[in-house]
Amino acid sequence: MDDDGADVADVFAQLAVELHEEPGVEETVEAVLQFALQAVSCTHAGVALSQRRGQLETLAVTDPLIEQSDEIQRDSGEGPSLDVINGEDTVLVPDTGSDERYPIWAPKVAALSLRSVLSVRLQANGTALGVLQLSNTEPYAFEPDDDAVAHILARHASVALASARQEASLWQAIDARKLVGQAQGILMERFGIDGDKAFTVLRRYSQDNNIKLRDVAQRLIDTRKLPD
Incomplete structure (x- = not known):
């Protein structure tokens, strides 16, 4: 230098x-x-x-x-x-x-x-x-x-x-929200429920099975069904 x-x-x-x-x-x-x-x-x-x-x-x-x-x-x-x-x-x-x-x-x-x-x-x-x-x-x-x-x-x-x-944390949070939104849309269309109820289903599944909400949403998007 x-x-x-x-x-x-x-x-x-x-x-x-x-x-x-x-x-x-x-x-x-x-x-x-x-x-x-x-x-x-x-x-x-x-x-x-x-x-x-x-x-x-x-x-x-x-x-x-x-x-x-x-x-x-x-x-x-x-x-x-x-x-x-x-x-x-x-x-x-x-x-x-x-x-x-x-x-x-x-x-x-x-x-x-x-x-x-x-x-x-x-x-x-x-x-x-x-x-x-x-x-x-x-x-x-x-x-x-x-x-x-x-x-x-x-x-x-x-x-x-x-x-x-x-x-990086911000973009991860944004991506997670997008995934959850897509998963909510799938549940709303399939079961005729509103967004709040769809989110409740995702959150309950996440808590009951000890799986991150983001991962639950990703699985639903990929497979079009919640894992057993």
């Missing part, structure tokens, strides 16, 4: 535009990782999402080594990304070959040739979304400028991810 301040500002302006133009969560994350490889001194990058009970779900990586690092963290219950999800803003591991904070994770990751690791929190409205994970095959690879750039990147990524997640 050019040292000229205006050029750096242009790069992040371009980043913000491109992230917000991505159609979904997966595409947004892929764009984040590609920018990370260009803007920060990392050879590998990944994004892991925060799950219930402070667990990691690997969403996207530029190399399977990052996914292996995540798996080691999940199995051992220790690691920089877990610490970030559970409250830390940033965790830097200058050299996994000598780090003593993570006695299980660090030597295993060093054996994978991931020697420098920088984990930065992704969050929106005070809630952890996940972790931006940056690694280098050389120890002591990250400079203070890399940390600053990673945080700028993480802020842009957090906004884009939060927006993408909300949009």
